[in-house]
């Protein structure tokens with residue numbers, strides 16, 4: 526008798542189960558009709574599925590007892606190359622070993638369209654309910670995508686929707702490997718970037734000034750008391766044209782960002798930096814500095830217990846310091862700084878395929894994902910039946926991060942240990958010289974083995990199997 530995975534239909538979509546002997550990974554059955562090549566590719570993978578422990582017999586029946594995960598994990602499926610890789614991760618690295626209840630939401634762009642994006646909202650609410658989610662990369666539709674998939678409209682970015690519902694902060698953390706050195710010589714440990722993804726120039730009002738006149742900033746109180754106005758600039762004389770901008774933030778959003786940062790840093794036991802330009806912006810930037818200082822003070826006991834520190838720097842000082850620093854800290858940034866510096870840190874650590882991302886809300890709810898997109902260029906090659914060498918590491922670490930966090934919240938040491946075993950299997954594979962081709966130019970290994978998408982995952986699976 527086949528042991529059935531406890532799969533739950535979070536979004537009412539037909540979710541394949543293993544009530545029948547596995548002839549293709551269950552995810553293949555959940556593939557969109559036009560992805561026939563994808564299905565064929567997945568069918569081909571059953572060979573490796575039978576190779577892992579617990580799937581020993583020809584029927585693909587599970588025979589070995591699995592580690593039980595006590596509470597559900599929210600799973601959000603996605604699009605294109607990452608969707609294909611996603612199915613393979615579950616079938617090779619997760620489901621053979623874990624007895625886990627996956628509350629499944631299909632966030633593929635066509636299913637978001639079918640449900641008028643309700644599925645995204647449901648998935649975010651499920652994350653608030655269960656506390657931990659893992660998300661595959663998804664398409665944020667533009668005009669071309671609306672035509673490609675015949676969508677009703679340009680649905681918003683799922684990540685934006687989920688972030689708004691969870692009120693969370695995104696932490697981006699690189700995976701560091703001994704044979705993939707960082708571009709900055711001193712960087713030995715991962716630098717995690719937290720970006721305050723609300724307000725500032727991303728919600729500003731801008732004006733082009735095309736004739737002489739005065740720009741003012743006015744606050745009109747709702748209680749009817751007198752309005753307050755400040756002159757921003759008088760455009761006059763020989764230079765009467767130019768530009769102007771007004772922006773805002775809210776104490777609630779800044780505080781929630783600060784709380785998420787301290788929650789993350791305390792849980793991960795990493796010191797925390799926050800930076801702004803309060804010497805110049807004595808009210809706006811200074812407010813960020815003060816709220817961070819208040820949060821640091823209110824959590825002083827936890828910060829000490831975790832053996833970490835909180836430091837405030839001027840942004841220019843922080844940028845100079847980080848080039849001489851060994852890393853290992855959480856770098857909390859205002860919106861624009863985080864936008865720019867997260868890309869600098871990602872590039873400094875190597876490949877997008879090695880960058881993970883986790884959304885943490887102030888109450889300690891977590892959503893894990895890879896920082897990269899759906900890798901469309903590789904998916905086109907995959908659809909044509911050509912070889913691909915897509916790096917699955919960040920997607921695998923999204924799963925291991927979520928499983929580890931689930932285990933921690935449930936106080937299940939064996940689940941946490943399994944999550945770390947997956948990560949070790951990935952690291953051993955790459956440090957042993959087997960890697961996808963994006964890493965070949967970065968590695969210090971003398972004769973690395975550059976492999977395709979599937980051979981890399983097979984190698985990780987066999988390292989994992991050997992370690993358990």
Ligand code: NAP
Nearest residue numbers: 662663664665877878897898899900901902915916917963
């Ligand atoms: P992308 O999917 O991140 O890929 C951009 C390029 O980066 C790839 O073509 C590839 O370069 C390299 N790359 C990224 N991830 C890689 C990996 N795992 N292994 C190897 N190479 C990797 O960004 P995009 O092409 O701009 O966006 C594609 C779709 O993803 C879009 O529809 C966008 O809306 C969506 N997106 C989603 C998320 C998310 O869900 N979090 C984030 C960003 C973008 P080469 O082709 O040179 O090998």
Ligand code: MG
Nearest residue numbers: 863864865868
């Ligand atoms: Mg950016």
